[in-house]
Amino acid sequence: MKREPAERSLRPTWLEIDPGAFRHNVQRLREAVGRQVVIYACLKRNAYGCGAGPIARAAIAGGADGLAVGNIDDAVSVRRAGVTAPVMLYPTCLPEVAAAVSDLDLTPTVSTPEEAESWAAAFGKRRSIFAKFDVGLMRGGAQPSELGALLAAIVDSPNLTLAGIYTHFHTYGGPEGAGYLEWQVARLREAAAAAKSSGAEIPFVMGSNSALVMQRPDLDLSGVDPGRLLFGVTPAGPLERQLDLRPALAAFRSRILIAKTITAVPEDQRLSPFPAQVGTRIGVLPVGWGDGLPRRFRDGARALVQGRPVPILNPVHLEHLRLDLTGVPEAGPGDEVTLIGRQGAQTITLEEVEATWGLDGLSLLAGLRDHLRRDYGHPES
Ligand SMILES: Cc1ncc(COP(=O)(O)O)c(C=O)c1O
Incomplete structure (x- = not known):
């Protein structure tokens, strides 16, 4: 068939x-x-x-x-x-x-x-x-x-x-x-x-x-x-008008594909660009710089898993991203991950993303690739 x-x-x-x-x-x-x-x-x-x-x-x-x-x-x-x-x-x-x-x-x-x-x-x-x-x-x-x-x-x-x-x-x-x-x-x-x-x-x-x-x-x-x-992206500069603006991009999400605990790293850490240690638990997501993420995140970049923040690990790959799940060891395949937006009581705002992704709001939005699925069912505010 x-x-x-x-x-x-x-x-x-x-x-x-x-x-x-x-x-x-x-x-x-x-x-x-x-x-x-x-x-x-x-x-x-x-x-x-x-x-x-x-x-x-x-x-x-x-x-x-x-x-x-x-x-x-x-x-x-x-x-x-x-x-x-x-x-x-x-x-x-x-x-x-x-x-x-x-x-x-x-x-x-x-x-x-x-x-x-x-x-x-x-x-x-x-x-x-x-x-x-x-x-x-x-x-x-x-x-x-x-x-x-x-x-x-x-x-x-x-x-x-x-x-x-x-x-x-x-x-x-x-x-x-x-x-x-x-x-x-x-x-x-x-x-x-x-x-x-x-x-x-x-x-x-x-x-x-x-x-x-x-x-x-x-x-x-x-x-x-x-x-x-x-x-919802406010321009820089001295503003004469104040408008109560809301972000049109409510969330950017993915789900964990693979979770594993690292068992070995090169003895000389300079041999690997990846900042893991033995015992680090990593989660792999099916999203990468080919979707509009930066090639490298800045210090402090985080995602939300099970309502808790976890560090994003550099470098970003074409279609994959890694998180440090060591602090949330129960997280595993299928769990939803929020890169932008709210999860539980936590929110990653556009302003935080601008700082930690190293992109201004305009570049971030316009860089989101058209092949990504867009859901419009977000409750209208
Ligand atoms: C001709 C023209 N008008 C308006 C705009 C909107 O600019 P902004 O997003 O800064 O409001 C653009 C954006 O590039 C433009 O090219």
Whole structure:
């Protein structure tokens, strides 16, 4: 008899995503920015590892007006999840996929007049398009001095309707970040002036990612497109707004495959990179750096087994991880292990993970590989 492959991952390693937390975060953002400001929830990188389809549904349920994605495949996931709200595409694909963009009712972004002309030709009918401008990231987008020409190419085209203009600030923490931010704000004003003097009607202007939303409420403009804050990752820096945010990633769990007590180690400990001694009890888990864990954890990294913390042992392997179970000798195969989240009375928070995994919250979430099973049944809070 032919066996069908399993539809769901059979590995005892999984993520628990809390769409209710995401929805809650969108609601808090809505309260902060008010009804007049459009919210595009930024769902880059498969919704920062949490799953573009289910998170898009939560975003709209929480009051977002639209979704923004950096990968057209994520837009396909959003539509497959039955979400009909506006989807803006950050620069992600070439005009050769214009028919799919049209069928899925997505709004692409252009940075140059040539790009605008190519999309207009490829659409062959009237479609909306965003113009991006660059205030300092120096990636996509027309520089302020080039914006007038880009807008002219769009408004002069019989096939294009200008949906609006937007930019993305390059923000990072640290004292030097403030001066750089101000420099970019000056470039934003320069671009706004260029747009005005082009004579084009600009229906929508957007510039704020999470850091700007939290630090510069005066720059909410017509819309905002934060990502990380909606997943419960607070940006660094002095914050003007305080939002009660919850983590969208509720838990990262696995189960013990093998437990054994070490009976021999090299006499010269320098011969082995593994920090075990005779008598150390180790537990082996089916999860590794190929799933998004770091190659090495920092001192103090721990997991929870039977409601108790146990040390994580370095180095991490491609698909395996070892725990020091010496302090919980009764733990054995099949026991659930929590790498992130709550188990019993103990919780490993995202903040603890940032410190001991050596990853900031954004890198951690976005680094979670798509092959991991994601469970969305976490009780909505
Ligand atoms: C164009 C654009 N807007 C918004 C965001 C959201 O950024 P953040 O997650 O810092 O809010 C990104 C993220 O890379 C982006 O590229």
